[in-house]
Amino acid sequence: MPLHSIFLLLVWLGLNNTLAPGHIVLGGILAFLIPLVVAGLHTPQPRVQRYGLACRYVLMVMYDIVVANIEVAIRILGPMKNLKPGFVAVPIETHNELMLTILASTISLTPGTVSAEVTKDRKWLYVHVLHMEDEEALIQQIKERYERKLREVFGC
Amino acid sequence: MSFLVELLVSILIVAGAGFALIGSIGLVRLPDFYTRLHAPTKATTLGMGCLLVASIALISLAEAELSVHELLITLFLFITAPVTAHMLAKTALHYDIGFVRGTRGKELASKARERVSPKENDE
């Protein structure tokens, strides 16, 4: 709840692009009332356990986004017949909705991969890859680089 | 305004527009829907990121106070881009759009459509 309020206040100040005291008071009132009103819609989610790790995860993903963009840009401008697209199923161990959403979003934002579908039992994630050299290496990279760190952030 | 800031902002603007252009080139060049999906979702996010950073820097200098509200658009685009990509991929799978020749793991598509595990045998 407090995180929700802080986020709402920051968005309000950003939208009005000001730090005027009046807006801080109005934003504060809204940030206090809105979480109370929407409390009924809230479903229990796991909490971030280690904030330092979460920050490092975000920075790592941003770095990967830049690298991925340059990589994909080179592939797009290069010859099409060198492209080896692939469709793989990645086994996953995170069955929680929030963590699964973050993992799938991370995969979609980084190196030439888009998550396409998750199985009903949430044990497999289907991923489309723009250029796949080695299937095993890709699965290992997703599991080591993103999933394990995400599990550490949420402490499970 | 110092020359250095101007140079930096100019580079950011041209790089941002360049990434957007590369995304659109990819949209036209790439062979099938699934590969085409990669071009806009990636190229446009970084392109927009560059442009918005340039906008923040320049307008903050022009109005002599920090103007960060462009960050909201960046944040919004970064949250929605993977969701859109995921929904489009899902739609294409259920619409039974074919893969380009040479795609590895093509046979997994029917399993993905039924949302069952790839190990599961057909009846």
Added chain:
Amino acid sequence: MLNWAIMIAVGMICLSLLLNLWRLYLGPDLPDRILTLDTMYVNSIALIILFGIFLRSSLFFEAALLIAMLGFVGTAALCKYLLRGDIIE
């Protein structure tokens, strides 16, 4: 120099919008067209932001934010429609 950079960037964004139109015409399937519309709205946000930079004004921010939100909702609704044949279940 800055104005030259902006002019070049506007030219590039317009070119990418034209390429998007070409893909919109080619298709071949409905998801391709939705993807293209999605790219077009992101590019039009870029155009608005560039215009804002050109005029050194942040007045256009609201327009850009509105396009971003409506574009996302539109794409999501179209996908949902193709998936289920119904937007609201």
